[in-house]
Amino acid sequence: MVDKVIQLRDISFYYRHGNRVLDGLNFTLRQGERIGFFGPNGCGKTTLFHLIMGLIKPASGIIKIFGGQVSEEKDFRPVREKIGFLFQNSDDQLFCPTVLEDVAFGPLNLGKKPKEVRQIVRETLETLGISNLENRISYKLSHGEKKLVALATVMAMQPDVLILDEPTAGLDTAAAEWIVEILNKLNLTSIVTSHDMPFLTKITEKIYGMSEGHISPADKATLHSHMHVHRGGLHPHIHSDEG
Ligand SMILES: Nc1ncnc2c1ncn2[C@@H]1O[C@H](COP(=O)(O)OP(=O)(O)OP(=O)(O)O)[C@@H](O)[C@H]1O
Ligand SMILES: [Mg+2]
Incomplete structure (x- = not known):
């Protein structure tokens, strides 16, 4: 098995008519690692994920996945069968009329038999x-319901690696805790981005900060929990920013 699952070398990227989003970025995801990305709105987390999945192409730099360089669409097709990607916006993920069809789409596409797919969908x-x-x-589901169904479409592919862009955004406390339990049980090589630092610390072992097109290890000493008081505190809740 290849140790370096994803390697990004000197990646730069800018949107047409936009500023440079990524600037000489380097990153390696090794087999078994579970890495979190934390950074302000617009710093380029989603852009980075789209580059890894081959949805956009870098202006310069090299992307290697499972040890092989990927640059053209044909290189990324097998990658997408092994790396499950959860879009930040669930509407980008769900395109079938019903939930059943959406979740069945991936495994059917992988060539699995309808009976097996039925079972996978039910279990997922x-x-x-x-x-x-x-x-x-x-398309008639609520925001949170869509997020969970989008996650189901990813998990139904039974991927070796997970890339999750804001998996708990819009989920209630119980659903978010459930996601933590599921991800920890799966224990897959993964990259996850979230604005919810406590969530990230529960599901990853290493957290990188992202800003101005670069990635750097987040200072562990800044990760902490503290007592706090506010209205509505009697109800179970998650803080998106522990400051
Ligand atoms: N299709 C696009 N065309 C032009 N600019 C874009 C496009 N998509 C994103 N950008 C810009 O690129 C920058 C990085 O966006 P990106 O979505 O990668 O940030 P992010 O870190 O994922 O933010 P968030 O935390 O809000 O999800 C932002 O300034 C954004 O406005
Ligand atoms: Mg984003």
Whole structure:
């Protein structure tokens, strides 16, 4: 098995008519690592993920995945079968009329038999606690429901590696805790971005800060929890920023 799952060397990227988003960025994800990315809005986290998945191409630099250089669409196709990518915006992930069809799409595309796919869909929805959504119309789901179904479409592919862009944004406390449990049980090589630092610390072992197109290890000493008081505190809740 290849040790270096993802290698980015000297990656620069800018959107047309936009400023440079990534500037000589270097990053390596090794087998078994679970890495979190933390950074302000617009610092380039989603852009970086889209580059890794081949949805956009770097202006310069080299991307290697599973040890092989990837640059053209044909190089990325097999990558997408092994790396499960959760889009930040669930509407980019769900395109079938119903939840059942959306979750079945990936495994069917991998060539699995309809009977097996049926079983995978059932189990995946069950694991995520959303069996009740199976026959719902995808685009009519709530924001949080869409997020969970989008995660189901990723998990149904039974990927070796996970890249999750804001997996708990918009989820209630119980659903977010459930996601923590599922991800820790799966224990897959992964990269996750979130604005919720406590969540990130629960599901990753290393956190990188991202700013101005670069990645740097987050100072461990800044990660802490503290007592706090505020209105509504009796209800279970998650803080997006522990300051
Ligand atoms: N399609 C696009 N065309 C032009 N500029 C874009 C496009 N997509 C993103 N950008 C810009 O690139 C920068 C990086 O965006 P990106 O979505 O990667 O940030 P992010 O770190 O994921 O932010 P957030 O935390 O809000 O999700 C931002 O300034 C954004 O406005
Ligand atoms: Mg983003």
